[in-house]
Amino acid sequence: MNVLIVDDDHLVRKxxxxxxxxxxxxxQVVGEAENGKKALQFxxxxxxxxxxxxxxxPSMSGLDLLREVREHYPGIWIVMLTFYQEFEHVQExxxxxxxxxxxxxxxEKDNMRDILTRILRRTREQKLPEAPSVVVRTVGGTVGESAERVLLLAALSSERPDFLDELLPTEQQGVSEINRDVWLLPELSPAREDEIVGxxxxxxxLSGKWAVIRTVGIRDHNRKQICKLLVDYASHDFxxxxxxxxxxxDVDLDSFEREDRQxxxxxxxxxxxxxxxxELVYDxxxxLxxxxxxxxxxPSADKLESMFYWILVQWERYVPLDLTSVFDRAELRCWADWLLWLEKMRKDIRSSFVETHYSDDMMAxxxxxxxxxxRNISLDLKLTEVAxxxxISRSYFSECFKNITGKTFNEYIRDARVDYAKSLLSQTNEPIYRISExxxxxxEKYFSKVFRKKVGALPSEFRKRGQGASVQERP
Incomplete structure (x- = not known):
């Protein structure tokens, strides 16, 4: 297993x-890099x-490097180096x-074997983010000379059909893995191609799990360019x-190779x-x-995941649903899956409100x-101002708000503030007076009183009890 070490501190690397x-x-350590950009070049x-x-x-953080590697080199395992005070970034x-x-x-020298043992165990236990699997066949000679067409077999499932082992044995001469689950074959007969398609x-x-992609437009490219185009297409455009x-x-590689993906x-x-x-729930x-x-x-699948996980955290502040715990990226293998998931989220959020007989305009x-x-939880919010x-008129807004959310205006604000405080206490090390503000x-004293009345523990106690795992919230 080849290893790359990336750290801006020369002494740490050595x-x-x-x-x-x-x-x-x-x-085997095959390289070192002092920043993310040089790591990508390597x-x-x-x-x-x-x-x-x-x-x-500097220049590119480890998190940014991680995102780039996950998108372009999904077959690489990644381990982060950190100081303890960076633990929020570690979680990310x-x-x-x-x-x-x-x-x-x-x-320290005494810990090195334990560290490597743990890392290797992780590589066996934890799957990498799945990118579509691709089988590549070139026609008309070696890649980069007169090759004009390739055949991609893209997977939408982690299951590998038995027939691949029959048609494409891994010991076949000339087969090389150019990325995780991406194979380059120097030649494949038309009969084999037809058999795969059939x-x-x-x-x-295999319906809904695998798809054949017939690709043209690779003349005048060298092997490295073709491999990158094929991997990029299978894991992004497809x-x-x-x-x-x-x-x-049927796709033309030249049609998307010049696009700026940044x-x-x-x-x-x-x-x-x-x-x-x-508002998107009803608007x-x-x-659309x-x-x-x-x-x-x-955006790449990794960027979608990062963005929508953050969004789910925000939505959880608004509705009584545990959205992040049921978020399963493994089920979202293509954009069509994401669209179905988004519609389900909208439906679930609509169903979480008490009253639904109001018009869509009023609900919105x-x-x-x-x-x-x-969004303005730190301000002194008044019912009249929000109405x-x-x-909406003050009196009608007060009535509709309670009927739809199940809480009075003041109850909702109190619960929203307490929920936000719980989140900050669990996920940050900020002092309690700053969280109160x-x-x-x-x-701060009034905040602690309100928090204790609602949660059953002072903010400091909540933080000490493992982010509130053992605290039973009061109605």
């Missing part, structure tokens, strides 16, 4: 390389199985696909273009903010416009009010 007993564990021309990277680095890294982390205070079309067990029930696709963090932040609004026009925007810019207005409250914000309570 210490890791020299102190760890790599060869005893079948590992990966372009060197095979790497395991990357150990610092979280905090593990959610994005890192298999483990190493605290820098652990980097099996996919005819086998009911993700959006797959249609349930359709098993054969999406600015500013644009992703804007999309995240817009999607986090619960069909706005919802945002869906169209995502289909236009085509109350949800807009809920959205406004949660004016959503253009962020939750709309300038007086």
């Amino acid at each position: 210490g890791i390389v020299s102190l760890m007993p790599w060869s005893e564990f079948g590992l 990966l372009e021309s060197h095979p790497v199985d395991l990357m150990i990277t610092d979280i905090a680095m 890294a593990l959610r994005l696909g890192a298999i483990d982390y190493i605290a820098k205070v652990e980097l 099996r996919i079309r005819e086998c009911e067990e 993700f959006y273009e797959y249609e349930p029930g359709r098993s054969v696709y 999406i600015s963090e500013k644009l992703l932040y804007q999309l995240r903010e817009e999607w986090s609004s619960l 069909e026009e706005r919802y 416009a945002l869906v169209s925007e995502l289909e236009k810019i085509r 207005s109350v949800i807009k009010a809920v959205d406004y409250i949660n 004016e914000e959503v253009h 962020k939750c709309g309570y300038p007086d």
